[in-house]
Amino acid sequence: MIQKITLQGGKIMEKQVIAKAQKAREAARRLAYLSTTIKNNALLAMADSLIKNTDKILAANEIDIRAGREKGLSRALIDRLLLTTERVADMAEGLRMVASLPDPVGEVESMWTRPNGLRIGRTRVPLGVVGIIYEARPNVTVDAAGLCLKAGNAVVLRGGSEAINSNLAIANIIATAATGAGLPEGAINLIEITDRAAVNVMLKLNDYIDVIIPRGGAGLIQTVVQNATVPVVETGVGNxxxxxxxxxxxxxxxxxxxxxxxxxxxxxxxxxxxxxxxxxxxxxxxxxxxxxxxxxxxxxxxxxxxxxxxxxxxxxxxxxxxxxxxxxxxxxxxxxxxxxxxxxxxxxxxxxxxxxxxxxxxxxxxxxxxxxxxxxxxxxxxxTDGGQYGFGAEIGISTQKLHARGPMGLKELTTNKYIVFGDGQIRG
CATH class of the missing domain: 3.40.309.10 (Aldehyde Dehydrogenase; Chain A, domain 2)
Known part of the structure; x- marks a missing residue:
């Protein structure tokens, strides 16, 4: 049951969500120009920390699994929620694979010269702050953070209540490792409030969040699409x-x-x-x-x-x-x-x-x-999976046509910037 939030409690919750998004916005500015080496070292440190803290992650996950069974979650949902030693190792390996992939940030896709001598190019830059709203898949916490960071983005994560203990443990572990390896504090943020009102706040934070990607069932995706003022990449529903x-x-x-x-x-x-x-x-x-x-x-x-x-x-x-x-x-x-x-x-x-x-x-x-x-x-x-397609992992499977479609890897977490080189040209 969703707890009713009082006016005062609602304001406190809203401030907490905004504070996380503000931290992400501040971190995104630095992340945008960090070197590939620093980002890769952070991803490897995150992977090592997951393995080192496997027991802590599994203990938190066991709390979520017990609660899920008591709530009567289906076998399929329990399977999506369940973490094992092998699945934690797979999450770590996904981070290592992302670290091994080419960095899309700064890639100049094309360059041409106009008759007036202007040289115009198109280069890849981070999206900025990416908000991820997802359900009972704690591995998304790792996949989303890893891909966003490699592409130079800060991330604001909001997982489902059924995986809250798992997500908290994982997010704390990888955020600590990332900061220790040179990434700015606030690069990885987890919204700890499980009330759905927190989602409603995220959907309106256009000043801080550049894009929101929902991962889950049709109900979650439609709620996000219909209520967000922040741009949304629609993902996931698979008939x-x-x-x-x-x-x-x-x-x-x-x-x-x-x-x-x-x-x-x-x-x-x-x-x-x-x-x-x-x-x-x-x-x-x-x-x-x-x-x-x-x-x-x-x-x-x-x-x-x-x-x-x-x-x-x-x-x-x-x-x-x-x-x-x-x-x-x-x-x-x-x-x-x-x-x-x-x-x-x-x-x-x-x-x-x-x-x-x-x-x-x-x-x-x-x-x-x-x-x-x-x-x-x-x-x-x-x-149909980022890892199977050679992307290391994926942020989601986009089923829309703008701006990305299919498994969203590193390239899909960037956008274009035009760069123009002149020598005093003016327009007549």
Whole structure:
């Protein structure tokens, strides 16, 4: 339950949030021109500190896990919240990978000379202060901080209440390490207030925050988009489809479907809707449905799907349109590639879509006609991820078209600045 804030308490909360954003704004000025070496050393120090303090992080996470189970959080949400020694090591490795990547800040993308002798160039500069609003993913605390810092940005983090102890432990550890390695104090800021009113304050801080990136479910993202005056990069909601074409390698299709749905069902690039061409449905679906059942997946399907297994539940319009983030899948048999494309166009959230086929022409048509941040041929949608794409990590998966789309790495956390070299030119 959200606690009601008194007028006095609300003012105190607002001052605390603004104070964090002000510290970030002050730090951003210095971060913008820090050397790559200093930033990389800070990232490596942060990684080392995570490993050194693994026990402290896991102890804090255990408090969150117990509270989450008491609240009745789903298996998928518990999995998103859970930290292990291996996951902490992965977070540290992500920071090291980011440190190894080229620094986009200061990169001159192009330079040209005008007839009047002016030399005009376009270079990459930090966004400034990046606000991240996210839910039960404590690893985001590390990924977001690492990427923002390497791109020369200060960061204001506001995680969900379900991960507050984990986020506090992680943020304190990496912020201390970063400051000790030469980054300005205030480069990493965590809003410790779990009341949603703190989010409302962040959304209006145009004087201090340059962009806000929400990471979470549809409700969180829409709340941010609809209420923010600070510019927003919309991310994350993933009603991802896999279409098994009539020319599919069925064993390849089975492995991809199981991986995309079951490997980690609570994330935005997991498979939610399976489309199967009617020409291969009789051969493919019975075995596929059994494999899903054995993997603990609840199947909701169309009439033709239900005819192949009596335990399949009927799929509703909401099932085809929604994001389960759980071991649930919607299945539909379609008569043609055209019908599959129409279905995806209608229900897709423009995140990640895949076709399984050995037919080049149909694969290319799917690739060209599907409007999504990532489109796959014969591969799992689970690869839509900054680490898998070679970015080290990602700040989120942008499903909009401005200013970035797909996994947002270092380059997407910068903007352009034009630089002009003259020799006394004036405009006539």
């Amino acid at each position: 991802c489809h896999v279409f098994v074409d009539r020319y599919a390698d069925l064993e390849k299709a089975r492995r991809i479907v199981i991986n995309a749905k079951c490997q980690r069902p609570g994330v935005c690039n997991a498979l939610e809707s399976l489309l199967v061409h009617q020409a291969t449905a009789a051969e493919f679906l019975p075995g596929m449905l059994e494999a899903l059942k054995e993997s603990g997946v609840e199947v909701r399907g169309c009439d033709r799907t239900m005819a192949m297994a009596e335990w399949v539940k009927p799929a509703s319009e909401e099932d085809y349109a929604g994001e389960f983030l759980d071991l649930i899948i919607a299945v539909k048999v379609v008569d043609s590639l055209d019908e599959a494309l129409d279905h995806i166009y209608r229900y897709s959230t423009k995140h990640s879509e895949a076709i399984i086929t050995e037919n080049y022409t149909r694969a290319m048509r799917f690739l060209n006609e599907v409007d999504a941040a990532a489109v796959y041929i014969n591969a799992s949608t689970r690869f």
